[in-house]
Amino acid sequence: MIAISDELVRDAIAAFVETKGAFTVAGSTGDGEDALAAVIQLRPRAVVMDLDLTRLHTMELISQLRDKLPEVRLIVVVGRSDRKTVVETLRCGAHGLVLRSGPSSHLLNAIEQTIRGGVYITPLLNLEKLFVSWQTYDNPDPLSTLSTREFQVYSMLIQGVRGKEIAARLSLSPKTVHTYQTKVMKKLNIHDVAGLVRFSVNQVQTENG
Numbered sequence: 001m002i003a004i005s006d007e008l009v010r011d012a013i014a015a016f017v018e019t020k021g022a023f024t025v026a027g028s029t030g031d032g033e034d035a036l037a038a039v040i041q042l043r044p045r046a047v048v049m050d051l052d053l054t055r056l057h058t059m060e061l062i063s064q065l066r067d068k069l070p071e072v073r074l075i076v077v078v079g080r081s082d083r084k085t086v087v088e089t090l091r092c093g094a095h096g097l098v099l100r101s102g103p104s105s106h107l108l109n110a111i112e113q114t115i116r117g118g119v120y121i122t123p124l125l126n127l128e129k130l131f132v133s134w135q136t137y138d139n140p141d142p143l144s145t146l147s148t149r150e151f152q153v154y155s156m157l158i159q160g161v162r163g164k165e166i167a168a169r170l171s172l173s174p175k176t177v178h179t180y181q182t183k184v185m186k187k188l189n190i191h192d193v194a195g196l197v198r199f200s201v202n203q204v205q206t207e208n209g
Contacts, residue, residue, distance in 0.1 A: 005052035032056025073114035
């Protein structure tokens with residue numbers, strides 16, 4: 001099953017895994033709620049998804065699938081490689097993690113390895129750097145102060161998703177989302193969404209620098 005927000009990318013991945021990986025794609029969608037319903041109905045061996053699904057947030061989708069269908073292997077294609085994204089994606093229950101910018105062979109490896117019962121994390125991630133070297137007592141990662149829900153809200157805010165849609169995708173009330181947004185801004189000492197976007201850009205530049 002393919003659950004990728006971008007239709008062109010979704011179709012390309014489906015064609016690639018069927019041609020190169022000898023897999024059959026049971027279905028595809030860019031919508032989190034549709035993905036949940038399809039997986040429950042079709043019972044695929046694995047689901048390849050990204051973090052930008054509509055209506056139901058990817059991490060919420062993963063949590064529900066882990067509860068309802070623990071045998072289905074869940075692989076996430078991420079565009080960001082910051083520590084918090086990696087930690088939260090794995091913490092919510094993903095079995096595989098692949099970088100969008102990585103070679104296509106990594107996706108096949110992730111599908112094959114997770115179906116066999118393993119866990120796959122792309123070798124492009126320097127785990128020692130992510131989890132040890134770059135985070136010292138004197139220079140902590142600001143995002144590490146955010147809870148799982150706060151980070152999910154932050155991730156959608158910097159993508160331009162509005163509060164009501166965030167609430168729907170996380171199955172929360174708009175008031176609760178506003179509370180999380182307020183906590184995020186307080187913890188990061190940022191006072192508006194534009195500031196969060198600038199902060200996110202600076203984080204990426206720092207990682208790549």
